Amino acid sequence: MLQGRRRILVLGCDGCTQPPRGLREAQTYRTLLEMALGRKGGEVDCVAGTVSKQCDTALLAQNYPELVKGRDAVLSLSCALGVQLLSLQYPEVPVFPGQNTVFLGYEHRDEGWLREACQACGDCVLGETGGICPVARCSKSLLNGPCGGSHDGKCEVRDDIPCAWQLIHDRLRQLDRNEWIDGIVPPRDWRSSRDGGVRYQKKDEDWNEPARKEVKR
Amino acid sequence: MEAEPKFFMEIHVENCGNCVYCLSACPFEAISQDPETKKVKVDPKKCVACGICYSACPSGQITTAHYNIDVLNSMLDAAVAGNPSTLVLSCRGSAPERRDVEGLWEEKELAFLSLPCIGRVPLQFYIRCAEVGLQKVHILVCEDEYCRMKKGSPVAQQKLEAARLMLEDLGYDSSMLDLKKGVVRAELDSNRCIACGNCVWVCPYHAPRLVTGTAAVDANLCKGCGICVAECPALAIRMKGSEHEELMKAVKELAAAPGKPKVLAMVCRWAEYLHFDRPVEGGALRVLPMPCSGRGDVLHILEAFRNGVDGVLLATCVDEMCKQENRGDKRAQAHAARARGLLRQLGIDGRMRVSAVTPKYLGQFESEVEAFIRELGAAPPGGGGK
Numbered sequence: 217m218l219q220g221r222r223r224i225l226v227l228g229c230d231g232c233t234q235p236p237r238g239l240r241e242a243q244t245y246r247t248l249l250e251m252a253l254g255r256k257g258g259e260v261d262c263v264a265g266t267v268s269k270q271c272d273t274a275l276l277a278q279n280y281p282e283l284v285k286g287r288d289a290v291l292s293l294s295c296a297l298g299v300q301l302l303s304l305q306y307p308e309v310p311v312f313p314g315q316n317t318v319f320l321g322y323e324h325r326d327e328g329w330l331r332e333a334c335q336a337c338g339d340c341v342l343g344e345t346g347g348i349c350p351v352a353r354c355s356k357s358l359l360n361g362p363c364g365g366s367h368d369g370k371c372e373v374r375d376d377i378p379c380a381w382q383l384i385h386d387r388l389r390q391l392d393r394n395e396w397i398d399g400i401v402p403p404r405d406w407r408s409s410r411d412g413g414v415r416y417q418k419k420d421e422d423w424n425e426p427a428r429k430e431v432k433r
Numbered sequence: 434m435e436a437e438p439k440f441f442m443e444i445h446v447e448n449c450g451n452c453v454y455c456l457s458a459c460p461f462e463a464i465s466q467d468p469e470t471k472k473v474k475v476d477p478k479k480c481v482a483c484g485i486c487y488s489a490c491p492s493g494q495i496t497t498a499h500y501n502i503d504v505l506n507s508m509l510d511a512a513v514a515g516n517p518s519t520l521v522l523s524c525r526g527s528a529p530e531r532r533d534v535e536g537l538w539e540e541k542e543l544a545f546l547s548l549p550c551i552g553r554v555p556l557q558f559y560i561r562c563a564e565v566g567l568q569k570v571h572i573l574v575c576e577d578e579y580c581r582m583k584k585g586s587p588v589a590q591q592k593l594e595a596a597r598l599m600l601e602d603l604g605y606d607s608s609m610l611d612l613k614k615g616v617v618r619a620e621l622d623s624n625r626c627i628a629c630g631n632c633v634w635v636c637p638y639h640a641p642r643l644v645t646g647t648a649a650v651d652a653n654l655c656k657g658c659g660i661c662v663a664e665c666p667a668l669a670i671r672m673k674g675s676e677h678e679e680l681m682k683a684v685k686e687l688a689a690a691p692g693k694p695k696v697l698a699m700v701c702r703w704a705e706y707l708h709f710d711r712p713v714e715g716g717a718l719r720v721l722p723m724p725c726s727g728r729g730d731v732l733h734i735l736e737a738f739r740n741g742v743d744g745v746l747l748a749t750c751v752d753e754m755c756k757q758e759n760r761g762d763k764r765a766q767a768h769a770a771r772a773r774g775l776l777r778q779l780g781i782d783g784r785m786r787v788s789a790v791t792p793k794y795l796g797q798f799e800s801e802v803e804a805f806i807r808e809l810g811a812a813p814p815g816g817g818g819k
Contacts, residue, residue, distance in 0.1 A: 228666075233629030236666035240732065243668075247735040248775055255779075266667070268627070325634050 217312050221289040222259060224249060226314070227280075227302075228266035229294035234323050234330075237293040237315075239266040245291065245314065263287070270298025273305055284309050320352075338408030338415070344396050346387030353380035359401045438794035441482055442497040446472045449494045458489035460583035481754055482706075482792045483582035484553025488592060498795055499706050500548055505558050512544040513565055520544045520562060523573035524551045524589075525702050525709075526581050526657070526724075527615040530674050537613070538571055549706055549792075552585035552592070559596035563605040576614045579656060581703060581756040586614065617657040617673050617724070623647040625669035632661035632670065637758035658757040659728035660764045675728055680721070684733050687719035688740035694809055695719065696802065697737045700748040701726040701765075703756050704790050705798040718802055725757050726750065727764035734772045734785065744784045744809045745772075748798060751789045762789060783812040 218224060226249065228242035242264035253260045265283040269275045270292060280302070284290060289310050292299045296317040303311045319332040335352040341359075342349055351357045355373040361381030365372030369382040388394055444455070444464075451471045456464045463479035464486060466472070475486075487497045500508075512520065519540040521528075524547070528534045531545045544567075548554065551574045562570050572593060580586040590612065597607035621632075621641070626648050632641040633648065640654035641661060650661075650670075662670045668677055687697055696717045700708070701724075708720045719742075723729055726749035734745050747769050749755075749762035769787045776782040786808065788801040 230627035230629075230667060233627055233666070236627065236629040236631060238627055238629070238666040239668050240666045243732055244735060244775065247732065247739055248778065251735070251739050251779055 218249075218289055218291065222253065222261060223286060223288045224262045225284055225287040225290045225309075226262060226264045227270070227283065227290055227292050227294075228264070229270040229292070229298050230266055231269040231271065231294065231298075239264065241293055242266055245293070249291070270294035271301050273301065276301070276305060280306065335409075337406070339404060339406075341404075345384045346391055346393070348380055348383045348387055350380050350384060353378075353383070359404060438797060439498075440477055441499055441793055441795055442475070442480075442484075442487065442495060444473055444475060444486075445494040445496065446474070448492065449473065450492055452491065454489045454491060455486035455495060458485050458584070458588060460485060460585070477793060478753070480793060481582065483550050483585060485550070485582065485585065485588050488553050488555040488588070499792060500553055502555055502557050505554065506561055508546055509558070509561060509565065512546050513567065515542075515544075516566075517542040517544040518568040520546060520567050520570045521573065522546050522548070522551065522554070522570060523615075524575050524585070525549045525722075527575040527579065527617055528573045528674075533617070533674050534571075534573060534615075537573075540569065543571075547709075549703060550580075550582045550585040550589075552582060552588035554589065554592065556592060556596050556599060559593070559610060560599060560603065563600055563603070563609065568609060570610050572610065572612045573615050574612065576616050579616045581656075618652055618655040619650050619657065619659065619661055619670050619672045621648055621650050622669045622671065623649070625667050627667045627669070629666055631664050631666060635660050635664050635760075635764060637760035656757065658725040658761055659723070660725060660757065660761065663728050663730040663768060664764070672724070675724055677730070677732070680730065680733055681736055683721055684736050685740050687721060688737055688742045690719060692716050694743040694806060695741065696744045696746055696806060696809070697721060697742045698746040698748055698802065699723055699726065699729045699733070700746075700798075701750050701761065703754065704748050704750040704792070706792045708798065717806055725755075725761040725765075727757060727761040727768070729765050729768050731768055731772045731775065734768075735775065738776070738779075738781065738784070744786070744805060744812075746802065746805050747785070747787045748801070749787060749789050751791045754791050754793070781812075784809060 226242045226246045228238040230238045246262045246264035250260050250262050267276055267280055284306060287309055289312060290302060291312050291314045292302055293314040296313065299311050299313045320334040320336060321330045321332040323330050332352055334349060337351050350359060350361060354361055355371050355377060356363060362379055366379040366382055369379055371377035371379045385397060388397055453466055453473060456466055456473055461479050461481055463476045464473055482499065484497055484499060487495050519542065521534055521543050523534060528547065551572060574586045574589045577586045593610055593612055597610055600607045628643055628646050628648060630643055633643055637658065638654045638656055640651045641648045657672060659672050659675050662672050662675060688695060694717050697719050699721045702722050709722055726747055729747045737745050747765055749765045752759060752762060755761045766787060773782045773785055776785060786805045790797045790801055
């Protein structure tokens with residue numbers, strides 16, 4: 217991917233920080249790259265830097281142009297949003313992803329896992345389901361669960377997946393709000409999900425004021 | 434199994450007067466008295482090698498391999514070789530390095546001695562300080578609640594009072610002994626903090642908190658282990674004596690010293706005593722002291738290899754000896770696993786070793802180093818940087 221590049225910027229992102237891939241990570245990969253490239257001989261000149269959010273044009277403008285000057289490639293440690301926005305805003309230098317962006321999820325530090333929790337379907341039902349998403353966390357994205365594959369609170373797909381509908385039932389019972397599961401939920405309008413090609417949303421008018429000159433870092 | 438390793442101390446019960454001073458001084462209840470024979474004995478499992486019993490015994494019937502009076506005297510002789518008028522005697526917990534204390538006092542020419550706990554220093558040592566012609570001895574102990582040995586600081590203070598009386602009896606000026614208390618704590622730069630919450634998670638003492646967009650460290654809770662310094666993704670936390678830049682510099686210097694093979698040992702200050710007092714001798718081993726092995730930093734491990742080191746040894750405490758709520762060694766293991774994954778990409782993951790050692794048993798660290806050097810001889814080439 218980085219074949220032939222010698223002057224690489226490893227760019228961290230201080231944004232959502234789950235898990236954090238900021239300056240330390242950038243320096244780590246800078247060192248690793250330099251060691252790997254150095255073995256092949258020749259001049260190697262990699263630098264490490266970070267920006268407060270790779271997915272924000274205003275924040276990028278603060279120090280990215282300075283960091284990227286004279287570089288022949290950027291290795292981005294942000295999610296796919298940062299990689300794409302860097303390419304879009306500063307097309308002169310090619311940007312490469314330092315990691316795969318896998319899902320929208322949350323982190324459980326004690327047990328050491330990241331779990332998917334949202335599929336960005338665009339029509340939120342969390343208010344009805346006690347804060348547990350059946351679209352992302354039920355393997356079949358059912359709205360009237362659970363199905364026959366729910367056993368001892370586990371999903372039939374894999375036994376490390378808790379059955380989302382078991383969780384929803386337990387939670388709603390705890391909240392004394394059984395009415396939602398007692399009825400039958402009609403089919404949802406899936407057009408807000410992946411229907412009709414790439415999604416696009418215009419922000420409200422008041423979002424479009426010019427960016428402030430000074431942004432607190 | 435090889436022969437049982439030698440325990441660092443011994444109570445000579447045959448001449449012991451059963452005064453049980455050692456028993457009451459031991460902060461870890463490691464010494465017990467046999468109800469029938471009245472003889473005292475030490476439980477090696479509970480002992481943490483603080484040495485307080487050694488200084489407590491009034492009849493010299495406890496012998497120790499670490500910092501006994503002969504060792505202390507020869508260290509003192511070496512420290513005062515240039516005839517300085519002032520000695521700084523500090524606990525490794527709160528003033529590990531000479532540069533940590535310079536500027537604290539008016540005197541300019543300071544001799545420097547740093548020990549793991551001042552509670553272990555026997556009275557004779559202070560008398561000896563007067564005898565060798567020192568005008569002033571500044572003793573820097575940890576603040577009481579910061580002490581890793583629970584009672585090390587209070588014991589040192591009591592010893593000092595006794596030493597003052599003794600010095601007066603001997604006709605010396607007792608005000609030559611001066612005591613200060615200190616701490617080393619993490620300091621957070623809120624301008625660099627990205628409020629990720631990592632420090633909140635890793636701290637064994639729950640000292641950092643996230644408040645309105647930045648973390649803040651509660652100074653009263655911090656015990657200066659440096660784990661958060663090693664894990665802060667924004668390099669926003671500093672700790673005196675183990676700053677990122679200082680350690681980076683030290684790694685480079687240690688890697689540059691001649692000798693083959695080059696082994697960098699990142700060693701917890703409480704896991705090994707003997708090698709801290711010895712300078713690099715141009716041999717294989719280069720010791721980088723850590724306030725806790727959890728300060729062992731992935732970046733420093735990589736930097737060592739980049740600068741031509743052949744192997745990195747991370748020496749942690751054995752589990753029950755960890756001075757950081759039993760979390761230090763575990764964080765060190767986590768950092769090592771992370772570093773190993775990165776080194777694997779270069780094919781040199783076999784050149785890093787994690788060893789749990791304790792000063793309680795003599796020779797443990799040395800044999801780990803020897804085994805590691807043998808291992809390195811058989812490891813595939815490719816270490817040693819460029």
